Amino acid sequence: MDYETSDGSQVSLREIFEDRNGRPVFKAASISAFVDGKAFAGKAEHRIKELDDVSIVDYLKPVPTENIHPLFPPNFTLAPSFDLAEHYLKAPAFTYEDCKPGRTFVADCLLNEATALEKLSQHPHPNIVEYFGCIVKDGRITQLCLKRYFCSLADYAEHRVPDSQREKIFHDVSSAAKHLHSLGLAHNDISPENVCIDSQGNAAIIDFDSCLPVGQRLMKGTAVDGLPLLSDPNNDIERLGKLRDFLADLKYDEDDVTSGPVDGASEDSLLQHNISQTY
Known part of the structure; x- marks a missing residue:
């Protein structure tokens, strides 16, 4: 379950199951969120339907920057000023497990997407998402600025x-x-x-x-x-x-x-x- 709040915060909820004697059994709910441009993650031993915005906050802890935000290559495009009505700020998707020390898979995927979009911006096509550049903080890519679609x-x-x-x-x-x-x-x-x-x-x-x-x-x-x-x-x-x-x-x-x-x-x-x- 993914949703975006009116202030642009993005929340993602995923239920984790484990196999017990050949049948899936609920284990936990993985929670990830971007609030004011900062990444948080947590794990709750409750089903998603039992959680609300207030209780979700209690489970969230800051995510190490290097886990999900790659370094910004100097030759990449820095996003200009944006309008949330026209632009979509894509943040990296991650789970609680992705945020353990030393794991950079999510950051690697975000850098790969930015690399592809940089190349495509040099060869645009009307049916490929329009890319405006990277949102950067402290030298790392935090979000990708894209055209907002219907x-x-x-x-x-x-x-x-x-x-x-x-x-x-x-x-x-x-x-x-x-x-x-x-x-x-x-x-x-x-x-x-x-x-x-x-x-x-x-x-x-x-x-x-x-x-x-x-x-x-x-x-x-x-x-x-x-x-x-x-x-x-x-x-x-x-x-x-x-x-x-x-x-x-x-x-x-x-x-x-x-x-x-x-x-x-x-x-x-x-x-x-x-x-x-x-x-």
Whole structure:
């Protein structure tokens, strides 16, 4: 469960389970938060539904800076003044376990995302999240300043989506993936949660902490048959196929007479046509 307060503070709650005789048993709730730009984490032996904003504060302790905030490279972009109505300040996602002494996985992921966005800012694309630079404190990256979008595709899908809009979303995401691949990069984590929709209905890929040059070992993911997972355009192509199926299964607006398939083609075949045309 993730949410943002009116003052820009970000809170993340995750329930941790352990296996007992083949069945999951609740162990604790991991709590992480950014308040006034400072990171806190804690662990509660209560279910999330039993916690409120007041009780959450009692469990929080400051997080060591080096665990989640990487050093700011001097050649990276420093974010200008921002407006929370137009800009989203992405803070690193972490759990209580990530904050133990010596662990820098979260900081490494944030630096990797900033590195990818720096490169993409030199080769912009309308369907890739707009990046304005890094928020820096005491020489370390605390947040990434990004364009604020209307909602994620996962949330957007809760409403009726016309055929024409589903087709446009798929085209937008496919175009962005093709652009990444032309730069020698792969996103490696395309999903409805990592696609956002703006107020004009345009789609954009977000969340670039798994984006790496093709062939590099992924920082996230589980090895298969003992072999590490690698950054690969095929990861994106596979995810695009799943996204196509996700869009095809969405509810549609029966009153949208202008949004039907083109030239009598079925919706599924139209989506399939686009992915084959892109690759």
